[in-house]
Amino acid sequence: MRTLVAATALFFSTASMANDCNMNLHGEMELSHGQLTLHLPDDKLLHLDGHKALLNGQEMHLSHTQLNMLNQYHQNVNDLAPKVAGIALDAVALANEGVAKAFNQLLGEDNELVADLSSEIDALRIKLHQEFYADDGSIRFNSANFDNGQFLGEDFESEFEQKLEKLVQRSMGSLMIAIGKEMLFSGGDMQAFEKRxxxxxxxxxxxxxxxxxxxxxxxxxxxxxxSQLDSLENQISSSIPQLSGLNMIEVSESKYSM
Incomplete structure (x- = not known):
C-alpha cells in the first residue's frame, strides 16, 4: 500500500543522502577524546592530537607550516565528525516519524504497533549514537565500523528492515481489521478506499x-x-615526504558542487 511504501522508503532515501557524496575511505581512521589516529595504507600509524604528530610512535620533526597543516587536518576531522553523526541521527528520526504516521493512519493514534516500532527504532538510534559519542559525550568514531565507507551501511539498513517486517507480521491481524474498518467507512468501495x-x-x-x-x-x-579535507591531504602528502602515502579520503568532484 502506498502509505507503507512511502514511509519505509523514507529511511533508505535519507540514509543514502550523504552516501551520494561518492566518498571512498582508504585505511582506517579513529577519533576518540580529541585524539586522531590514522592507519595509513602503507602500514604507517599517524597520531595527531592538535599539538604534535607521532609517526609510528615517534614525534615528527616538522616545520611550522607542515605542523600547521597537520593540526588543520586534525581540526577538520574534529569538526566533521559531529556533522556526520547529526545527519545519521536525523535520518533515523525522520524514518521513525514517517513510519509512525503511516501506521497511525490505519490503526489510530497510540496503537501498539507504532509504540513497538518506535521502541525498536529508538534502540537503533541509541546504537548509532554510541557509534559517534563516548559515554562522556565527546565525539568519536572508528571507520572500521563503517560499511564500505557508508555510516548507514547495508547491515544497519537490513536490521531496520527486518525489525519492521517482524513487527508487521506480528500485527497483521490488527492491520487487516483496521483495513476492513477503513473500507467500511468507504461504503465497501475498494477504489474509494485506495484513492483515500x-x-x-x-x-x-x-x-x-x-x-x-x-x-x-x-x-x-x-x-x-x-572534498576540502581530501584537498588538504594532497597538500600534506606533497609537503611532508614521510606522509607521501596519505590518501585516507577520496571524493569525486562531480558529486559535491555547492
Whole structure:
C-alpha cells in the first residue's frame, strides 16, 4: 500500500543522502577524546592530537607550516565528525516519524504497533549514537565500523528492515481489521478506499520530503567539507615526504558542487 511504501522508503532515501557524496575511505581512521589516529595504507600509524604528530610512535620533526597543516587536518576531522553523526541521527528520526504516521493512519493514534516500532527504532538510534559519542559525550568514531565507507551501511539498513517486517507480521491481524474498518467507512468501495490511502500517501511523502530536504542540504555541505579535507591531504602528502602515502579520503568532484 502506498502509505507503507512511502514511509519505509523514507529511511533508505535519507540514509543514502550523504552516501551520494561518492566518498571512498582508504585505511582506517579513529577519533576518540580529541585524539586522531590514522592507519595509513602503507602500514604507517599517524597520531595527531592538535599539538604534535607521532609517526609510528615517534614525534615528527616538522616545520611550522607542515605542523600547521597537520593540526588543520586534525581540526577538520574534529569538526566533521559531529556533522556526520547529526545527519545519521536525523535520518533515523525522520524514518521513525514517517513510519509512525503511516501506521497511525490505519490503526489510530497510540496503537501498539507504532509504540513497538518506535521502541525498536529508538534502540537503533541509541546504537548509532554510541557509534559517534563516548559515554562522556565527546565525539568519536572508528571507520572500521563503517560499511564500505557508508555510516548507514547495508547491515544497519537490513536490521531496520527486518525489525519492521517482524513487527508487521506480528500485527497483521490488527492491520487487516483496521483495513476492513477503513473500507467500511468507504461504503465497501475498494477504489474509494485506495484513492483515500493514495491521497494520504502523497501528503505523507510531501511532508517528509520537506524535512528530508534539510538533511540533504546538510549532506551536500558535508560532502563539500570532505572534498576540502581530501584537498588538504594532497597538500600534506606533497609537503611532508614521510606522509607521501596519505590518501585516507577520496571524493569525486562531480558529486559535491555547492
Amino acid at each position: 490511502m493514495d491521497r494520504f500517501g502523497e501528503q505523507l511523502e510531501a511532508d517528509m520530503e520537506v524535512r528530508a530536504a534539510g538533511i540533504e542540504a546538510q549532506a551536500q555541505t558535508l560532502c563539500y567539507d570532505l
